[in-house]
Amino acid sequence: MKLFIWKISHNALPTNSTIFHRHLSSDSVCIRRLDVDEDAIHCLHDCGMAHDIWTDLGMANKDDFMTRSVYQWIRKFTYSDITSLFVVGMWWIWKHRNMVFFMVVMLGLSG
Numbered sequence: 001m002k003l004f005i006w007k008i009s010h011n012a013l014p015t016n017s018t019i020f021h022r023h024l025s026s027d028s029v030c031i032r033r034l035d036v037d038e039d040a041i042h043c044l045h046d047c048g049m050a051h052d053i054w055t056d057l058g059m060a061n062k063d064d065f066m067t068r069s070v071y072q073w074i075r076k077f078t079y080s081d082i083t084s085l086f087v088v089g090m091w092w093i094w095k096h097r098n099m100v101f102f103m104v105v106m107l108g109l110s111g
């Protein structure tokens, strides 16, 4: 989990936007939305499924939860009274994103 948090806070999580900017992909968009870049904050915070999970966990309404800075978001909630829930929520969202991503790739459903 520490490596996962480190990757998020150092912009090293291999989202579509990250691998596109490293010239390892031809597309930076979210595979679930197709109209926005998939950076870490979008993938783990803003994307529909992620937002639904945070809402279900009762975290979407917490103060400062709906920020646009991934660094501030990670820093605030990895050192709080809800650290475990926050980290597990992000991990689950990332795992689900990867399941959808690789299913799309394996089935040849991407552009």
Ligand SMILES: [Zn+2]
Pocket: 030, 031, 032, 033, 038, 042, 043, 046, 047, 048
């Ligand atoms: Zn998305």
